[in-house]
Amino acid sequence: MSTGAVQLPADLFRDLDLASEEVRQNFRAHLSEWAKHPPFYVDQKGSPQAVVARFGDMRTVLTDRKRFSAVPPVQDGAAMKKFMPNKFMNVTPPTQIEGAAHARIRNLVNPAFTASALARYGSVIDRTVEGILDRAVADGRQFDAMDQFASWLMPLVMLEGMFGFTPQERADFVTMNQCLRLTSKLSPDDPFPPEYTDAFARAEATIEGIVATRRGQPGDDIISKLVMSNEDGDTLSDRELFELVFVFGAGAIESTAATIGGALLSLAQHPDQFVQVKHDPSLIPAALDECMRYHGPGFLLFTRYAMVDTELDGTPLPAGMPIYVCNQAASYDPVQYPDPLRFDIHRHPENVPVFGGGAHFCLGNRLARMVMIQALTRLFERFPAIDLADPDFVPVYDGALSETQLVSLPMQV
């Protein structure tokens, strides 16, 4: 097959639907196989796209900004529109800004997410997690660790505790995030379900109200810090603040819930290691790295594009070709992580790509790690005998495109 002047080798095409339930439910088997190969092609929507699965190839795509970008080279080209329903309704996340404009946003936002800026929220996290656990076990000794624990963490800890949202503002925001998955199988020309557009409109009004309130009367929450952020006289506009708050929700809530669910499942499926972590909380930070390597919240980053005709490990990548970077597959690359399907909390894996890499490395990674470590610590300290309610539990996954969020995780304490 050829795109423009570049001939694509037919043997690099795979008959694979990345959005299929079969791939989602069996992600580890598929991805660990992809991780052994140079980039290959899929033909998702009538034109070829590349899948990058090896660790080194992933790093090249994420860091070589002359050859690869998160912004398509021809932004209004019909070819690009085929791949991207406008599901964020014209919100431009930082992941789709490059160069100096992107660096400027990061400079203005980073001070609110440093270790010292976040340290003051330690007691808020502990208090909130205790409240979530009180409610989870109010009816007995079994609870659903997804529905009653993981999915409440960011809404209550981050939105209410750190951003200062009211319960109603938090609820509007969470509903919109939950509705995002209604868009995952849409083609660009399909209409959005009214449930999604309504939820989006409500969340939009809510966020605009929050930004306006903080402008008028800044508090000591993270949104107020962003409102007041000032780098040599440069500040964030109302529209930029709106887009950032929107993206924090989209980036934080579901991914943290899915990550902590995956961590609990991975630990519980390895009882000898689970016992060690439950009895020695100092093991939690390193164990969490291995959990995130073994079972992240999803398997694809935002789409990248080849900026020029190029190649990676012999696979031609013509200018404009969309590239699916599979960071979860890179976590199973045997060159980077020997014997990658062995789960070992003492592995101390380096550079786990769960938070991406390069210029777009997750802005909230420190916040997310802090919340997850404290949440697991409180959970194990309070319930040292916690375990799966059913030792033969079979995971079922759901979520937006390429997400691996457990539908439920029944546990007993």
Ligand code: HEM
């Ligand atoms: C376990 C939880 C989380 C995971 C696994 C995660 C994962 C990621 C990944 C993989 C990226 C890079 C995407 C790409 O390059 O295409 C990213 C970017 C981003 N994340 Fe997170 N994230 C998490 C939590 C958070 C939180 C709590 C926040 C906000 C407070 C956040 C805000 C962002 C933002 C704003 C970006 C875009 C950064 C940029 O483009 O410069 N994330 N995240």
